[in-house]
Amino acid sequence: MIRILLVDDHAVVRMGLNMLLNARPNMEVVGEASEGNEGIQKAEELKPDVVLMDLSMPHGKDGLSATSELKKILPDTSILILTMHDDEEYLFRAIQAGASGCILKSAPHEELLQAIECVAKGNAYLYPSATKRLMEEYLSHMKQDVSDSYSLLSDREKEVLTLIAKGYSNKEIAEKLIISVKTVETHKSKVMEKLQMKTRPELVSYALKKGLMGYGI
Structure with missing residues (x-):
């Protein structure tokens, strides 16, 4: 059973994710938080396997700051960043903060479930277009004289x-x-x-x- 903590400032989004994930036989939402500070507190209490962390939360601590702090407290907990920004700047910052992966909020449900299972096993997950950009960046550096x-x-x-x-x-x-x-x-x-x-x-x-x-x- 993959124990999941939801951290998102939109109650409707959390409700939808709750219904989707709890319907899976191998997943259980063990808690919710509406901003980063609350997410860190809940994570310390609940010790989830995966934290599904919203990137942009205007009230309280944002997703990147919370991810960085949470990884110092619970290094074995995988953090999957939820974002609406298909932008490599956010992607790199999320990885630097210690996230195990990123997924777009617009991604199909099947992709989200796959991503959660992936990071729960200790692997990294990046949405397809992000993987392509990372590869291009790597090859670009390799080609530099x-x-x-x-x-x-x-x-x-x-x-x-x-x-x-x-x-x-x-x-x-x-x-x-x-x-x-x-x-x-x-x-x-x-x-x-x-x-x-x-x-x-x-x-x-x-x-x-x-x-x-x-x-x-």
């Missing part, structure tokens, strides 16, 4: 990278920057780690593409 990692380097690491690419030895770099050879080696290791490179030729090629040697390709 490694040169984007350049911003991760400190000013000194950038200096060391440029001098390595220009053919200076570790000893020569140490003398030029007035630091020890060991410090140069440390900077070099950090540069390779941040840029995800393993060889000096890779660093040289990278520096050329970045135009760090006064010309690029």
Whole structure:
């Protein structure tokens, strides 16, 4: 039996969800709340398996704040966000807050039931269009050139990278920057780690593409 707590500021919505979920042989609504603070209190008392949390509640604590606080108190309770916003900003914020999933209020009843069963098992659930957007976002990051990692380097690491690419030895770099050879080696290791490179030729090629040697390709 999946024990569910409903948190939504609309009594009519809670009534409809109550009827729908209690009609399922494997689901039981154990409590209701009209805003986030009450939802947290009820969750602490009832220890539900799943909290069905409305995202937008104008009175009291909103769904995102309540989700973040509730996950600290009951980390094993799954929270499924109910939202009318098909917007990736809300989606990412819900995930960051600790929600196990999001589902649109306009979704068919079958999809909602599936989502509840999914998060109750400890899995994540995202509505189809959200999954597509997350995949596109991930692939977009994967396609970005490694040169984007350049911003991760400190000013000194950038200096060391440029001098390595220009053919200076570790000893020569140490003398030029007035630091020890060991410090140069440390900077070099950090540069390779941040840029995800393993060889000096890779660093040289990278520096050329970045135009760090006064010309690029």
